[in-house]
Amino acid sequence: MNLKNEMDIIERYYLYNRVGNSDGFAASIQDLQQHIDLEIQNYEPGTRICHWEIPQRWYLDSAGIYDTSGKPVWDLTRHPLAVWAYSQPFSGTLRKTELKQHVFTNPSHPTRIPFRFHMMFRHWEKDWGFSMPHQTFEALADKTYNIIIKSRFTKEPMQTFTYESKGKSKEVVLIVAHWCHPGQANDGLSGAAVGIKLIDELKKKNHYYTYRFIGVPELIGSMAYLDLLTHSGEADALKAVLGLNFLGHKDSMLLFKSIRNRSRLDDYLYDTLINSGISFQSLKFKELVDTNPALTSKKNGIPPVYMGGGTGDEAPFEAPGFAIPTTALTRKTPYPEYHTDADNPSFVSLDHLSEARAILMSAIDILEQDWIPIPKFKGLPCLSHPEINLFKRPLRESGMPRKDVDITPEIDYHQLSTYIIYDFDQKLSVFELSRKYNLPFNIMKAYLEQWEVKGLLKRSRCPMIKHNVE
Structure with a gap:
C-alpha cells in the first residue's frame, strides 16, 4: 500500500x-x-x-474478562482502547463489584469505548484495567469473572x-x-x-x-x-x-x-x-x-x-x-x-x-x-532619474484625479515611495511592510525587488524571532 x-x-x-x-x-x-x-x-x-x-517497553500479548465457562465477555480483540495502556500482568477471579475498580466507562457516551490514558503520563503507577462502553458493563451480571492480562515489560x-x-x-x-x-x-x-x-x-x-x-x-x-x-x-x-x-x-x-x-x-x-x-x-x-x-x-x-x-x-x-x-x-x-x-x-x-x-x-x-530590505544609499534618492526610473506620478495632481492613470488605481505607488523610504532603517521585513501599508505580500515583494534591481537595496535574511515582540 x-x-x-x-x-x-x-x-x-x-x-x-x-x-x-x-x-x-x-x-x-x-x-x-x-x-x-x-x-x-x-x-x-x-x-x-x-x-x-x-x-520500559510494554508488550500486551492478550487480555480479557471471561465468565466461569471461559466465554469472553470483553477482550483486547474489540479495540486497542479495550485495555488500559501499560496495564500490569494479572490473573485472578473477581466479582463484578470488585472488577468495577478496574473498569473505565463514560456514562455520557454509553455506547463508546473511552480512552483511559493516565498511566501513559504516570509510568510509576502500577495498575491494570479495561475500558468498555458503559452500557456493556452495566449489562454484566453480578457474578464472578476470570481476569487474564498477559503483559510484560522489557528494557527496549x-x-x-x-x-x-x-x-x-x-x-x-x-x-x-x-x-x-x-x-x-x-x-x-x-x-x-x-x-x-x-x-x-x-x-x-x-x-x-x-x-x-x-x-x-x-x-x-x-x-x-x-x-x-x-x-x-x-x-x-x-x-x-x-x-x-x-x-x-x-x-x-x-x-x-x-x-x-x-x-x-x-x-x-x-x-x-x-x-x-x-x-x-x-x-x-x-x-x-x-x-x-x-x-x-x-x-x-x-x-x-x-x-x-x-x-x-x-x-x-x-x-x-x-x-x-x-x-x-x-x-x-x-x-x-x-x-x-x-x-x-x-x-x-x-x-x-x-x-x-x-x-x-x-x-x-x-x-x-521574506527578507529585510537594507538601504545601500544615504539621503533621499532621486527616483525619477533615468538610471533608477522608479518614480510614479501621484493618482491626484493639483487636487484633481488624473484621467491618464497608468498604474493600478488601488495602489498609490507615489505615496508608497514617499513614505516607505523612512521605514528602511527600522529593519522591517517585506512582510511587515506589506502589513503596514495594507498590501498583499507578493505586491510589496515585487515592488521592493525593483529597488533591489536598481542597486538601492540589499537583502538581509529575517531572524525567526521578530524584531518587535509583544
Missing part, C-alpha cells in the same frame, strides 16, 4: 496499539520506514529528564522518529505531532499525517530552512528529543516549532501563537488564514478555549467548559531553558468523538487534512521568501 495522502496514513496506523513505549508503537514506525526515509531515535528506559522517566528503548527535507541552511523548523494514541484517528495521527505529507511536498522544492517532522509519544517524547539534541549540541539549530493536531474534523481552525507572539510563523499563518477565508480563531500560547460560548454564560448560569490550548506536544519547546518560539495549528476541540473509539477514519476528511496542509505550505512559502 502506498501512502499517497493523509488518509492512507491514518487508515493504516490508527489501529496499531501505539502506546508511548510499546511493541505496537515500534511496529508502526518500522512499517512506516518501508514508505518514507525516516530516522529513529532511541531513549533508554529509566533515563530521567526533568522528572520525566523513560518507561522508547522511540521517536524524524522525517526531514534538507535546506541550504542547517537551521531547523521542527514540526511536531504525537504518534502515541492507540485507536485514535484525529487525535495525534491527523497532525502527524499532515506533517509527513508536508515534508513530502517540501522535498519537491528548493528552500533555505531545513524542515523536520518528528513523531513522538506525547510530552515525554518531546522532552526526550530536546535532551538528545542538547547532549549532541544540536538544540540551538531549532529556530521555530510548529505543533499540529486535531486537523481532520469539520470545525473552525485554532491558531495558537508563540509566547509574546514572537515567531514570524505566527504572523505568516495568521495572514494566510485571513486570506483563505477559512473560519478560525487566533489565540495566545496555550490559551484556554470555551468549547461552547453560546451555551455557557452568566445569564444561563452554566459555567464554561474549557479545553486546554494547543496540541500538547509544543509545550516543552517553549519551556525555560529552551524558549524556542512555538506555534500550534489545530481545529476546535473537544468534539463528541474525542478520546473514544468513535475517533476513527470515518470521522475525519481528506479535504480538511489537505486544507490544513495548504495553509501550512502557504505560510512556509512566505517564510522562505
Whole structure:
C-alpha cells in the first residue's frame, strides 16, 4: 500500500496499539520506514529528564474478562482502547463489584469505548484495567469473572522518529505531532499525517530552512528529543516549532501563537488564514478555549467548559531553558468523538487534512521568501532619474484625479515611495511592510525587488524571532 495522502496514513496506523513505549508503537514506525526515509531515535528506559522517566517497553500479548465457562465477555480483540495502556500482568477471579475498580466507562457516551490514558503520563503507577462502553458493563451480571492480562515489560528503548527535507541552511523548523494514541484517528495521527505529507511536498522544492517532522509519544517524547539534541549540541539549530493536531474534523481552525507572539510563523499563518477565508480563531500560547460560548454564560448560569490550548506536544519547546518560539495549528476541540473509539477514519476528511496542509505550505512559502530590505544609499534618492526610473506620478495632481492613470488605481505607488523610504532603517521585513501599508505580500515583494534591481537595496535574511515582540 502506498501512502499517497493523509488518509492512507491514518487508515493504516490508527489501529496499531501505539502506546508511548510499546511493541505496537515500534511496529508502526518500522512499517512506516518501508514508505518514507525516516530516522529513529532511541531513549533508554529509566533515563530521567526533568522528572520525566523513560518507561520500559510494554508488550500486551492478550487480555480479557471471561465468565466461569471461559466465554469472553470483553477482550483486547474489540479495540486497542479495550485495555488500559501499560496495564500490569494479572490473573485472578473477581466479582463484578470488585472488577468495577478496574473498569473505565463514560456514562455520557454509553455506547463508546473511552480512552483511559493516565498511566501513559504516570509510568510509576502500577495498575491494570479495561475500558468498555458503559452500557456493556452495566449489562454484566453480578457474578464472578476470570481476569487474564498477559503483559510484560522489557528494557527496549522508547522511540521517536524524524522525517526531514534538507535546506541550504542547517537551521531547523521542527514540526511536531504525537504518534502515541492507540485507536485514535484525529487525535495525534491527523497532525502527524499532515506533517509527513508536508515534508513530502517540501522535498519537491528548493528552500533555505531545513524542515523536520518528528513523531513522538506525547510530552515525554518531546522532552526526550530536546535532551538528545542538547547532549549532541544540536538544540540551538531549532529556530521555530510548529505543533499540529486535531486537523481532520469539520470545525473552525485554532491558531495558537508563540509566547509574546514572537515567531514570524505566527504572523505568516495568521495572514494566510485571513486570506483563505477559512473560519478560525487566533489565540495566545496555550490559551484556554470555551468549547461552547453560546451555551455557557452568566445569564444561563452554566459555567464554561474549557479545553486546554494547543496540541500538547509544543509545550516543552517553549519551556525555560529552551524558549524556542512555538506555534500550534489545530481545529476546535473537544468534539463528541474525542478520546473514544468513535475517533476513527470515518470521522475525519481528506479535504480538511489537505486544507490544513495548504495553509501550512502557504505560510512556509512566505517564510522562505521574506527578507529585510537594507538601504545601500544615504539621503533621499532621486527616483525619477533615468538610471533608477522608479518614480510614479501621484493618482491626484493639483487636487484633481488624473484621467491618464497608468498604474493600478488601488495602489498609490507615489505615496508608497514617499513614505516607505523612512521605514528602511527600522529593519522591517517585506512582510511587515506589506502589513503596514495594507498590501498583499507578493505586491510589496515585487515592488521592493525593483529597488533591489536598481542597486538601492540589499537583502538581509529575517531572524525567526521578530524584531518587535509583544
